[in-house]
Amino acid sequence: MKKLVLLILTVCVLTSCAPARTFDDNGKLNVCASFYAMYDFARTIGADDINLYNMTPSGAEPHDYEPTAADMARLNDADIFIYHGGIDSWAEEIIDTLPETVRVVHAPELISTYYPDDPHTWLSPLNTELEFNAVCMAFESADEANADKYRARADEYTARINELDAEYKNAGFAGKTLFVSHGAYGYLCGELGMEQFALDSISGESDPSPAQMAEMVKTIDEKDAECIFYDPLDTSKLADAAASEAGVRTEPLSTFENDSEERDYVTVMRENLERLKSALN
Ligand SMILES: [Zn+2]
Structure with a gap:
């Protein structure tokens, strides 16, 4: 301040x-x-x-x-x-x-x-x-x-x-869980009947504790998830650590908080949709 x-x-x-x-x-x-x-x-x-x-x-x-x-x-x-x-x-x-x-x-x-x-x-x-x-x-x-x-x-x-x-809405995501490093998708998940599991909301400012990491890996396993998404504006470190423990892959998913000049909202959201389809369906 x-x-x-x-x-x-x-x-x-x-x-x-x-x-x-x-x-x-x-x-x-x-x-x-x-x-x-x-x-x-x-x-x-x-x-x-x-x-x-x-x-x-x-x-x-x-x-x-x-x-x-x-x-x-x-x-x-x-x-x-x-x-x-x-x-x-x-x-x-x-x-x-x-x-x-x-x-x-x-x-x-x-x-x-x-x-x-x-x-x-x-x-x-x-x-x-x-x-x-x-x-x-x-x-x-x-x-x-x-x-x-x-x-x-x-x-x-x-x-x-x-x-x-x-x-x-026609992509068939209802009931699925979205694992993300940055918890930015609450509104989208709410509208689509999905659940969001965000690594930054369980860890706050610090890295997850071993107990939190174990809980996350267990949840990924229970939900049979394939992928943890990270915000390309941030480091993928947290997502990489969790993904390596859980044996799943990571992929970028834009928050549209910043982007390159030629990419507009619909372009970025459609790219996100294709990434989600390939990981969730
Ligand atoms: Zn954000």
């Missing part, structure tokens, strides 16, 4: 002594997104009609990330800031310090079921549809001249997310 206060002070000093780094002066809506999933939703809806900046750089793990002073200066200059909460904790701490000119969008605001210990709402396609709507409504009201274009893009992509949702 001390670091964050320092960061805010630095921003105040920067903004009062020198012009802040700003967006291109092209008359478009200036949008900041707190991390990759939010950035991806905004670019799908906004396309070339907005100036968009991702506050969490490529390759960074958003749970632990804190933006730079220059990024914070840019955020102060934005028209819209899209954040999620839970994962981008720095954002929750600074939203009250932003100028009134920054319209803050809490992407999950339309989602009725929220698990306090699992912020990864967007890994459920139905939740992502609601987040698309929240972002689209903010764009429509902030930039009425382009409102029809924002809504058309959101509707077109929401239809694709609907197809994705049907593919997940």
Whole structure:
């Protein structure tokens, strides 16, 4: 927190002594997104009609990330800031310090079921549809001249997310157990009638104890599981250790917390679906 206060002070000093780094002066809506999933939703809806900046750089793990002073200066200059909460904790701490000119969008605001210990709402396609709507409504009201274009893009992509949702629901995963290193799939598992067994939720910050490891291996054996999935943004160390004890394999499964620029939500979620099908069916 001390670091964050320092960061805010630095921003105040920067903004009062020198012009802040700003967006291109092209008359478009200036949008900041707190991390990759939010950035991806905004670019799908906004396309070339907005100036968009991702506050969490490529390759960074958003749970632990804190933006730079220059990024914070840019955020102060934005028209819209899209954040999620839970994962981008720095954002929750600074939203009250932003100028009134920054319209803050809490992407999950339309989602009725929220698990306090699992912020990864967007890994459920139905939740992502609601987040698309929240972002689209903010764009429509902030930039009425382009409102029809924002809504058309959101509707077109929401239809694709609907197809994705049907593919997940028809994949025959009900009753199965998903073994993962990072417990990010609670919303998806809840919707599909699956159970999630997450190594990080049994071990907390440390490696699992021998007793926890034995319990995990026993559960993998009981469920006749073939695979433990790890988040490619994290080390696979924990999953590898458990998999080697249990005699199963490991595979990456994206949390969409960060990704490379050319990969959008449906692409990544469909890749996840194929990995799940090959390991669970
Ligand atoms: Zn996460």
